[in-house]
Amino acid sequence: MSTSPLTATAILCTRNRLEPLLMCLASLAAQTRSPEQIIIVDSSDQALAESECFREAFDASVFPGSELLYLRSTPGLTVQRNLGAARAKGDVVFFFDDDVIVAPDYLAIMMDDFAAHPEYGGGMGNIAGAGRGRRLGDIFRRFFLLNYANAAGRMQPSGWPTHAVGRGEFMTVEVLSGALAAYRRHVLAECQFDEAVAGYGYMEDVDFSYRVSRRYPLFYEPRALVEHRHAPLARDRMVVNRRMYVVNHHYFFGKNIYPACRWCLLPYLWSVIGLFLL
Secondary structure (H helix, E strand, C coil), X not given: CCCCCCCEEEEEEECCXXXXXXXXXXXXXXXXXXXXXXXXXXXXXXXXXXXXXXXXXXXXXXXXXXXXXXXXXXXXXXXXXXXXXXXXXXXXXXXXXXXXXXXXXXXXXXXXXXXXCCXXXXXXXXXXXXXXXXXXXXXXXXXXXXXXXXXXXXXXXXXXXXXXXXXXXXXXXXXXXXXXXXXXXXXXXXXXXXXXXXXXXXXXXXXXXXXXHCCCCEEEEEEXXXXXXXXXCCHHHHHHHHHHHHHHHHHHHHHHHHHHXXXXXXXXXXXXXXXXXC
16 A cells, blocks of 8 residues: 555546456556546547446446546547646546556555655556567667667667666666656646647657656656556558558657757668668
8 A cells, every 4th residue: 555645647548449448447446556536538439438338347436536537539649648637636647558457556656656756757667578578679679779678768869769667676767658657747737748649649658758858857666567468450550550650750859859969860760771671
């Protein structure tokens, strides 16, 4: 049980993924330290509020100590995140992907960290099994300055981040994963998610957390675990999403890295070669 005097809001942005969302909600209901507020931001083609399964899972009887808020939104992850953040009341605001399973002590551990370290503006936990990829794939990503896990959580000159998930020690980082990121509410009042990053919003989490890290330090807490059950994509959707991945990386690099570091164009181009080979 957390001893933090701070209050917490949990925000889940979702679109057309009822079954994963129900599992995520069940894991939030099992927390040893319940959030004071839970916000669902739904851009599904058919409103989830019309589903009896959803209404049963997102009910005051399931979350007796939490204020529940359901919001409808136009599609777009960054739009949905901003909409949820604008209605958040907690001192600390947690963003969870709708396909994560949150360990029972996750909120308790993270809230104690925020209380013990007032200097941090945001933080994230750990993803179970992260950083255990194939050795050759990891070497390839490092060689071409692409993103990889079990690292320092810093930004590379190529515009690709390294991720701390998989590491075993508490540490200060520059980038957070949107699947399980948390920020103090006053940080969200100062910064917004970039709504120019459209659709599913690949790298929106990197863009936002990296901008925040220029103002406030961010932390990584390995003891706070989630299981990320990535929902499968059809082949045609995979092609669209991979194209978006390339486009959004180009946008992120031009916005955040290139203006302050013109020579970084060389490692950026090197990483693009690696990305297409991959």
